[in-house]
Amino acid sequence: MTYLVNDPKQFAADSLTGMVAANEDYLTEVHGGVTRATDSPQGEVAVIVGGGSGHYPAFAGWVGPGMAHGAVCGNIFASPSASQVESVVRASDHGGGAVLLFGNYAGDRLQFGAAQSPLGADGIDTRIVTISDDIASDTPQNWKDRRGIAGDLFVVKAACAAAAAGRDLDAVEAAANKANEATRSMGVAFTGCTLPGADEPLFTVPEGEYALGLGIHGEPGISSHKMDTAEGIATLLVERVLAEEPARTAGGYDGHVAVLVNGLGATKYEELFVLYGTVKKLLTEHGLTIVHPIVGEQVTSLDMAGVSLSLMYLDPDLEELWLAPGDSPAYKTGSVTAGQRREVVAHDEKVAIRAGSPESAAQAEELLPLLQALADMSSANEASLGKLDSIAGDGDHGQGMVLGSTAALKAAKQAVAAHAGTSTLFDVAGAAWSEGAGGTSGALWGAALRELGTMLSDDQAATEDRLGRAAIAAARRFAQLGEARPGDKTMVDATAPFADELTARLDAGDDLATAWAAAARAATKGAESTADMVARKGRARTHGTASLGHQDPGAVSFALLMSGLADRLANS
Amino acid sequence: MTYLVNDPKQFAADSLTGMVAANEDYLTEVHGGVTRATDSPQGEVAVIVGGGSGHYPAFAGWVGPGMAHGAVCGNIFASPSASQVESVVRASDHGGGAVLLFGNYAGDRLQFGAAQSPLGADGIDTRIVTISDDIASDTPQNWKDRRGIAGDLFVVKAACAAAAAGRDLDAVEAAANKANEATRSMGVAFTGCTLPGADEPLFTVPEGEYALGLGIHGEPGISSHKMDTAEGIATLLVERVLAEEPARTAGGYDGHVAVLVNGLGATKYEELFVLYGTVKKLLTEHGLTIVHPIVGEQVTSLDMAGVSLSLMYLDPDLEELWLAPGDSPAYKTGSVTAGQRREVVAHDEKVAIRAGSPESAAQAEELLPLLQALADMSSANEASLGKLDSIAGDGDHGQGMVLGSTAALKAAKQAVAAHAGTSTLFDVAGAAWSEGAGGTSGALWGAALRELGTMLSDDQAATEDRLGRAAIAAARRFAQLGEARPGDKTMVDATAPFADELTARLDAGDDLATAWAAAARAATKGAESTADMVARKGRARTHGTASLGHQDPGAVSFALLMSGLADRLANS
Structure with a gap:
């Protein structure tokens, strides 16, 4: 204790x-x-x-x-x-x-x-x-x-x-x-x-x-x-x-x-x-x-x-x-001779936030509640995610999700206050998530959010389809950065079905809310098999903490958050 | 743990x-x-x-x-x-x-x-x-x-x-x-x-x-x-x-x-x-x-x-x-310059045991079972004495009694094997008790046994009365060395009534076994009020560990051992 x-x-x-x-x-x-x-x-x-x-x-x-x-x-x-x-x-x-x-x-x-x-x-x-x-x-x-x-x-x-x-x-x-x-x-x-x-x-x-x-x-x-x-x-x-x-x-x-x-x-x-x-x-x-x-x-x-x-x-x-x-x-x-005391120069790198076009800034403000929702859901599920992680890993996943999503929200609010566009919004949010959370999932979520930023623009508002395509690219980032594949029992088991389903539905002409809801269900299905696997094999998986192959609770949290966003999109 | x-x-x-x-x-x-x-x-x-x-x-x-x-x-x-x-x-x-x-x-x-x-x-x-x-x-x-x-x-x-x-x-x-x-x-x-x-x-x-x-x-x-x-x-x-x-x-x-x-x-x-x-x-x-x-x-x-x-x-x-x-x-x-490595001379002080007269040596052998009984009883009651001590003190009393009485018995056996008389018997047993047990009670028990040795002789066997008078002197040693008085809620609450009653009964002409049994009952009565007091006031007595005034479990163990010896004497 x-x-x-x-x-x-x-x-x-x-x-x-x-x-x-x-x-x-x-x-x-x-x-x-x-x-x-x-x-x-x-x-x-x-x-x-x-x-x-x-x-x-x-x-x-x-x-x-x-x-x-x-x-x-x-x-x-x-x-x-x-x-x-x-x-x-x-x-x-x-x-x-x-x-x-x-x-x-x-x-x-x-x-x-x-x-x-x-x-x-x-x-x-x-x-x-x-x-x-x-x-x-x-x-x-x-x-x-x-x-x-x-x-x-x-x-x-x-x-x-x-x-x-x-x-x-x-x-x-x-x-x-x-x-x-x-x-x-x-x-x-x-x-x-x-x-x-x-x-x-x-x-x-x-x-x-x-x-x-x-x-x-x-x-x-x-x-x-x-x-x-x-x-x-x-x-x-x-x-x-x-x-x-x-x-x-x-x-x-x-x-x-x-x-x-x-x-x-x-x-x-x-x-x-x-x-x-x-x-x-x-x-x-x-x-x-x-x-x-x-x-x-x-x-x-x-x-x-x-x-x-x-x-x-x-x-x-x-x-x-x-x-x-x-x-x-x-x-x-033994005996060491220490050097003189020194002044350490702080490397403060505050990046000034650039204002976007009025259209993009307005869309950034509209999208802010989604980041708020991510932070709220992470906090609400912190204990259960930590518990799940303690079976397979080191028990810090819930805490990491809260720290990351909270830091991202704070940075996003500052960006919106500075009239940032959507590209900057997700870029600073992603950087803050990685910084605030640390750990593997922090790095992955941070990179995914920044990918969203790359796919969007500070000069114009994105169409619904463009937002959806950006989300697909962001979801694909988890697999790229983690060098993992579906079936490896990682969060890719949730992110890949999400990206696949979202692509298929958007290609088929579904609106974003409908497509997202289907993609979230696919993610949940992928995560459930992972979670089950983790629960059953928990003790034997200790090996895996050295490899990206076993960030399993990440699949669960990804599916959870995507489902939550689906509800938001359906009601907005 | x-x-x-x-x-x-x-x-x-x-x-x-x-x-x-x-x-x-x-x-x-x-x-x-x-x-x-x-x-x-x-x-x-x-x-x-x-x-x-x-x-x-x-x-x-x-x-x-x-x-x-x-x-x-x-x-x-x-x-x-x-x-x-x-x-x-x-x-x-x-x-x-x-x-x-x-x-x-x-x-x-x-x-x-x-x-x-x-x-x-x-x-x-x-x-x-x-x-x-x-x-x-x-x-x-x-x-x-x-x-x-x-x-x-x-x-x-x-x-x-x-x-x-x-x-x-x-x-x-x-x-x-x-x-x-x-x-x-x-x-x-x-x-x-x-x-x-x-x-x-x-x-x-x-x-x-x-x-x-x-x-x-x-x-x-x-x-x-x-x-x-x-x-x-x-x-x-x-x-x-x-x-x-x-x-x-x-x-x-x-x-x-x-x-x-x-x-x-x-x-x-x-x-x-x-x-x-x-x-x-x-x-x-x-x-x-x-x-x-x-x-x-x-x-x-x-x-x-x-x-x-x-x-x-x-x-x-x-x-x-x-x-x-x-x-x-x-x-x-900081930085210290160490001296050269040195050989440490061991100060081994093995004292050769002097043989006593045949009469005294024979009596020493007869008395050995009493020391055996002390060791046996201490072992049998180790846990309960430790438990009692943990209320008032540091929980080591049971362990100390076992270590002391076992060491005393071992030394006494060696002395008997070397044909020691009764004075030497109790002298080496007392020294070994103090050495083996450490702590306050070790010092007191060791001194008491050595007092027995002082009161007896290696040249002749002691009469029953002499043995009784020696036991009285030994019991009085607890109070002298501990500088405590009856009512201080120390083991003196048991040792003093024991010595008083044993004196009265021997003066009245009782045989040793009878007198001892009465003295042991008096010790038990004194110890019980102490034990009760300790149990009730346990938490408040923490102050007392710095003073000799609170070796309370010692009264209980003293009474216990004297009662056990009374049974032995009655059956011998």
Whole structure:
């Protein structure tokens, strides 16, 4: 449970502000996250970490000399938006380019990826390395598709030490990739975690059992086991992680390992130490040399009770990087000389809204109630969507839809007040949705709304048919951006039938309201099969959080909102 | 709940071993706790911290350069034994004497106090400073009688920095006292904590409420409040702590404060940061300057959910000590140069057991079943005694009685095997009880058994009357050592009637079995009124954990054991 909270919607933001206030020597808050409070040498590669919040100290707790240069901080368990990524990278850049490091999740991949192009246009070269240490989430062959959990620390540390050593962008990227390839983790959960403001955990573990292969966003694990002693659990974790030990070679990996026993939140340090006693014994018996073990909370999952074991199989270079000094709010080792305090220049990019033609502006005002309806419906369904998402994913979908649609509405109202045309209306609304929601669905909805903007014009009002064709293009954007197809059990199972049916009905000469109603029914049908599938296969789908193939609650929310708009159109 | 556990009785020991394994650069395990792995300058005052376990990082997590020299680690929530204190002080001594720093609890006072004399005899001058920062536990006038909670960190840091600066024993003691006088804390609990192996928490907080004035051993707080926002709770904590702000004076305290927002265990870092946001705002509005705030887990209480706020009102000297560098497993600040690694000499003091006369040795063997009975009865009643203690105190009484009586029995068996007489029998049994149990009751039971040893002889068998008179003297030891009187609602309410009745019956010529049975009935009567009192006044008695006046479950266990022995004597 979360007890210390003001407004649950503001929890991540309030927490970030408090974190910065408590760590002013290390952190400066910027739009979208934090950057180092102290300076770095000109030309040093910046290492930017990030992802959803709720994992402290990951990720902002790792920012400081010898550690990361900045952290992008999304909402609880939701990836940050591309503009947040952009902002933190710009604030942290020292002319050497940036390596963007985050756990391998669809939303983060989308949003960090979307920031690369505008940054590159301004001469900031960025490289993305996705961390994929979690053995439970995919096969050894598909290790790059696994999700990132506590092994994040090893990969971040290696990249940051390489940057601090003055290596260039290619070399820092290579160090991060090598560290990721050498890192394996496996975890167990004893209880689920509860989102701030929620009354129930995202999942529960039956009494007398534990769940193997937990995720760090309340994903419930891949198998259940009878509760065991600390020794028994340590033995299982060690076995699983050692199953992927690479061959020992002279000059390469020769049995030296970095070890992290990571508490998920509610598990006591005393318990972690009890577990580590057995871990150390087993690794030593296996002929391994433990280098600078870390036992504590490094990548948490709110108040989840559980523990994970991570090993990084070290070669001499990785060992040097692991042992290099670092100083940050939550990870300190060795002795680091910090740079001078610096002023961080805020990159405020307020775009002035251009007024459209009177006709287009009038239509924009007419269309505003539709955005109001999206926001109202999202709020009304927040709890049920969150609940659905907690079966298959990380439980943040309802919250994301509310944050996105509310932000879009606010921006749209400002645009209408500035007499914007329909193109600008949906462009700013889409940008605000992506920014406000973060996450995968935020990116997709944002892109879809902006596609509407592209299809419309600020100079003239659109015909009914043109509006319908724009909606089709927008609906198609979900599939294009998500690289998913119907049958993949994603929201495309709802968006594709919607676009197909709307096309067919408009082609057949139906009016927009009639065509839309039919398209919404098609979307609902597609979403229902998805939702059913999710409900049945929930536990087995944990793998999927790393891929776009499983944003299933998105199909449900899309169908819901389209049906709601159909009612609006019918009554207008 | 505790999930990662092997044998619950070994939890504290297993945890300590794992902690040392994970922190070999800082810690070396010795009998009774840990000492620094690295050397300190000859003549430097050693600062020894300690108390019960279950509070990580307090206390062993604070050992390292610039921080403490050693930590004595008792069982979960139970003070260590005097011999453990002795061992850690000896291993940590660098010829400058030692300041012994611990929270103001009866058991710790007894056990640390008992170690002073043997250390002094070997030329190690020790000073005791008891930490008493918890506003909730006594009046402002009686601030020295308050118990110690998270403010421990400030007092420890000040003393350690003073020692690292090369100050002498008087000056380090003075710095510790000044820091304690300047430190105030207030906490709230949202849930109770659960002892390893237990199924239920020591107390519960009703849903929708929080408890003000928590203790760190599962003591339930002094008042209940309707659940509030983080802002509301922060406001209450700040008000209470600022209520005892000293006057601001030039050259003295001038509004500079060290601040600690401390999580009790299960409360997330993210929540602590949310709270700190308001704390900072309020303190700043009050005109205070915050110096090096700490937001995190420093003094935990197993898996309790809750938070405390501690302020140290700084004068320039305290500010310098607070800001001095320190490096330990869990508290690192600034840059410290560690000494060389050192070999720690183990102070093994195995006392050879002297054989007694055949008559006395034969009687020792005859009396051994009585010690067996004490151990058996303690084990059989562990859960109910623990439950009783959790109402009034820290829930460790059942566990302490089992650990003590089992250790006593083991030592007694070894003594009998070595043909010891009755004096030696009870002397070694008493020493082992105190050592094995720790805590207040361990110290009292140990002293009582040793008193039996003093009253008996290794040269001749004792008469029945002599055995009875020895038991009377032993029973009177509880009152002498505890400085308590009948009616104080302590175990003396059982031991005094026992001693009185046994005296009267023996004087009247009763045989020992008959006299004992009557004395046991008197003890039971005394204990019952105590137990009743505890049950009724449980919540209100939290104040008392700092004083010997409230070891109430001890009266119950004493009566129980004496009744059991009466049955034995009647049947032998």
